[in-house]
Amino acid sequence: xxxxxxxxxxxxxxxxxxxxxxxxxxxxxxxxxxxxxxxxxxxxxxxxxxxxxxxxxxxxxxxxxxxxxxxxxxxxxxxxxxxxxxxxxxxxxxxxxxxxxxxxxxxxxxxxxxxxxxxxxxxxxxxxxxxxxxxxxxxxxxxxxxxxxxxxxxxxxxxxxxxxxxxxxxxxxxxxxxxxxxxxxxxxxxxxxxxxxxxxxxx
Amino acid sequence: xxxxxxxxxxxxxxxxxxxxxxxxxxxxxxxxxxxxxxxxxxxxxxxxxxxxxxxxxxxxxxxxxxxxxxxxxxxxxxxxxxxxxxxxxxxxxxxxxxxxxxxxxxxxxxxxxxxxxxxxxxxxxxxxxxxxxxxxxxxxxxxxxxxxxxxxxxxxxxxxxxxxxxxxxxxxxxxxxxxxxxxxxxxxxxxxxxxxxxxxxxxxxxxxxxxxxxxxxxxxxxxxxxxxxxxxxxxxxxxxxxxxxxxxxxxxxxxxxxxxxxxxxxxxxxxxxxxxxxxxxxxxxxxxxxxxxxxxxxxxxxxxxxxxxxxxxxxxxxxxxxxxxxxxxxxxxxxxxxxxxxxxxxxxxxxx
Numbered sequence: 001x002x003x004x005x006x007x008x009x010x011x012x013x014x015x016x017x018x019x020x021x022x023x024x025x026x027x028x029x030x031x032x033x034x035x036x037x038x039x040x041x042x043x044x045x046x047x048x049x050x051x052x053x054x055x056x057x058x059x060x061x062x063x064x065x066x067x068x069x070x071x072x073x074x075x076x077x078x079x080x081x082x083x084x085x086x087x088x089x090x091x092x093x094x095x096x097x098x099x100x101x102x103x104x105x106x107x108x109x110x111x112x113x114x115x116x117x118x119x120x121x122x123x124x125x126x127x128x129x130x131x132x133x134x135x136x137x138x139x140x141x142x143x144x145x146x147x148x149x150x151x152x153x154x155x156x157x158x159x160x161x162x163x164x165x166x167x168x169x170x171x172x173x174x175x176x177x178x179x180x181x182x183x184x185x186x187x188x189x190x191x192x193x194x195x196x197x198x199x200x201x202x203x
Numbered sequence: 204x205x206x207x208x209x210x211x212x213x214x215x216x217x218x219x220x221x222x223x224x225x226x227x228x229x230x231x232x233x234x235x236x237x238x239x240x241x242x243x244x245x246x247x248x249x250x251x252x253x254x255x256x257x258x259x260x261x262x263x264x265x266x267x268x269x270x271x272x273x274x275x276x277x278x279x280x281x282x283x284x285x286x287x288x289x290x291x292x293x294x295x296x297x298x299x300x301x302x303x304x305x306x307x308x309x310x311x312x313x314x315x316x317x318x319x320x321x322x323x324x325x326x327x328x329x330x331x332x333x334x335x336x337x338x339x340x341x342x343x344x345x346x347x348x349x350x351x352x353x354x355x356x357x358x359x360x361x362x363x364x365x366x367x368x369x370x371x372x373x374x375x376x377x378x379x380x381x382x383x384x385x386x387x388x389x390x391x392x393x394x395x396x397x398x399x400x401x402x403x404x405x406x407x408x409x410x411x412x413x414x415x416x417x418x419x420x421x422x423x424x425x426x427x428x429x430x431x432x433x434x435x436x437x438x439x440x441x442x443x444x445x446x447x448x449x450x451x452x453x454x455x456x457x458x459x460x461x462x463x464x465x466x467x468x469x470x471x472x473x474x475x476x477x478x479x480x481x482x483x484x485x486x487x488x489x490x491x492x493x494x495x496x497x498x499x500x501x502x503x504x505x506x507x508x509x510x511x512x513x514x515x516x517x518x519x520x521x522x523x524x525x526x527x528x529x530x531x532x533x534x535x536x537x538x539x540x541x542x543x544x545x546x547x548x549x550x551x552x553x554x555x
Contacts, residue, residue, distance in 0.1 A: 020289060026276045037271040047272055055275050062277060126267045133266050151228075152263035158230060177224035184252075184259040194262075 014073050018065050025062050032074070033058070035154065036081045042149045043085045045138055049092065057084035078156070078164040082146060089142055125195045132193045136186040144179030151176055215242050219249045223256055288552075295548040302541040309534040316527045 010031070016024035036057055040050035061080045068076055118126075137145050146165065150156045151172075156164070162172045187194065219242040225231045226239045243250050523530075 020286075022277055029276055030274075033271055033275045034268065037275070038268050041269050042266075051272055051275075054271070058275050058277065126265065129262065129265060130267050130269075133262060148263065152260055153266050158228075173225050173230060174221075176228075177221065180224050180256055180259055183263070184255045187259055187262065188255065 010073060014065075014068070017062070018068065022062075025065070028073070028077075029058050032077055036077070039078070039081055039146075039149060039154060040085050040088070042134065042137060042153060043082075043142070043146055044088050044092070045134055046092075049088045053084040053088040054081070056087070057081040060084065072160070072163075075160050075163045078150075078160065079166070082164055085146070086142070128195050132187075132190065133183075135193075136183045136190070139186060140179050140182055144175050144182065147172060147175040148179040148183060152180070216246055216249065219243065219246065220252065223249070223253050227253070227256060227260065291548060291552055295545065295552055298541060298545040298548055302538065302545050305534065305538045305541055309531070309538050312527070312531055312534060316531065319524070319527075 010028070013024045013028050017028060033054065037050055037054045040053040040057075041047065044050050044053060057077070057080045060083075061077055064080065137148065140148065143165070147161060150161045150164065151158070158169055158172050158176075161176075162169050165172070167175075215238070219239050222231055222235055222239050226236065231239065243253065
């Protein structure tokens with residue numbers, strides 16, 4: 001029941017935003033900014049670049065909104081976010097010096113969202129896990145990385161990922177398979193980096 | 204046999220490896236699922252891989268979400284820009300419409316003006332004719348000359364043109380252009396009768412007026428060539444000076460010039476001098492000098508002896524008449540201005 005009214009609210013907000021209502025669009029941003037930023041952060045592994053990509057994605061979305069022809073707003077927005085991420089990756093590739101500078105600073109100073117009732121130890125463990133996984137993700141080609149982030153971390157469906165990245169379902173399947181396999185190999189290699197709780201992995 | 208079995212088993216193993224990820228997500232067909240499950244029972248390596256994969260996925264699911272460092276609500280700058288862009292779009296549409304309206308208005312006024320000039324109101328015709336007639340009365344012999352001269356124009360014109368071709372090639376091109384126009388002046392002249400003498404007088408008046416200016420040049424050529432039927436030469440030479448109506452008049456005026464050669468030794472002929480003065484005076488009341496004079500030859504066909512009752516539209520146009528050029532100019536400037544602003548707006552819109 002709640003999700004139905006939520007969806008109706010979203011439809012009304014999208015309709016209002018299409019008419020140029022920035023307040024309505026800002027409400028949509030409030031709903032999706034954490035998701036958008038997380039996708040961007042996991043893809044780019046750089047808080048500043050992720051923030052830039054997220055902001056750019058929302059500005060692009062607001063401008064492109066009159067061209068939005070119904071369907072899932074979330075999937076439509078996700079496509080714009082992934083495109084903004086690819087743009088950031090291309091910019092980073094063009095300026096390798098600046099990304100090297102970023103590497104010198106610990107990029108994992110990002111504040112994690114806390115679960116209710118989570119102990120400080122658990123929080124620290126999760127942060128360690130996030131760091132290790134992130135390093136593993138960094139080794140993947142961007143397409144495989146994005147597929148793994150969207151499916152395993154963000155919980156999108158195959159269908160939604162196909163729509164957001166503009167490829168077929170089969171391509172999503174194979175990207176995800178290869179990305180996960182590579183990540184599995186990486187984690188087996190770098191087991192000692194993982195928190196003890198997560199350590200026994202495979203073989 | 205074993206070799207074949209091994210190869211088959213290997214492909215089965217590869218298939219299983221390929222499908223492990225989708226198998227884990229339940230994204231395989233029923234047949235694929237059966238094959239993978241069957242292979243997993245036989246292959247320990249695949250079982251281990253599946254477990255490792257399951258563990259990896261579990262770790263990925265446990266990856267914490269990060270908190271956005273700031274809010275990504277559209278900045279005020281973006282909101283303002285968006286509103287400005289919208290306002291510009293609206294302004295562009297309005298300016299486009301305004302330009303279209305002004306252009307249509309300009310076309311209407313210009314075409315209306317043109318129609319008004321070529322079909323003058325009866326009242327305007329009378330006012331034109333009256334002063335013209337009085338002016339011509341001062342030179343009665345000129346009328347007689349024209350009446351006699353108008354008819355024979357085309358005949359002598361063609362012959363001398365050919366003759367001149369030998370000596371002066373410049374005039375050849377001018378002469379043939381002249382000949383087709385000559386009959387048009389001839390037609391009204393022939394249709395003249397006793398009642399329409401006044402019209403002939405005005406025609407004569409126009410003719411004399413135009414002759415007055417270029418006469419100095421032709422007279423010199425007369426003197427050098429000394430040939431008797433010279434008339435076409437001044438007509439041909441006068442052609443580039445004035446527009447087609449002028450040339451037309453020149454063709455008609457050509458014979459009028461023939462008796463003049465004798466006194467043309469003096470630069471300005473005495474008969475020509477008094478004429479420009481009276482022609483100028485009757486014209487001002489009509490406000491538009493050149494078109495009204497060209498319209499005169501067409502008058503005889505629909506001439507009305509008594510002034511008809513002026514309709515409201517005609518009266519309105521009469522009043523508007525003198526201001527029409529100004530209205531046109533203002534409209535043209537408005538169109539130009541609107542077009543410039545519209546183009547500027549479009550350019551700005553593209554830049555944003």
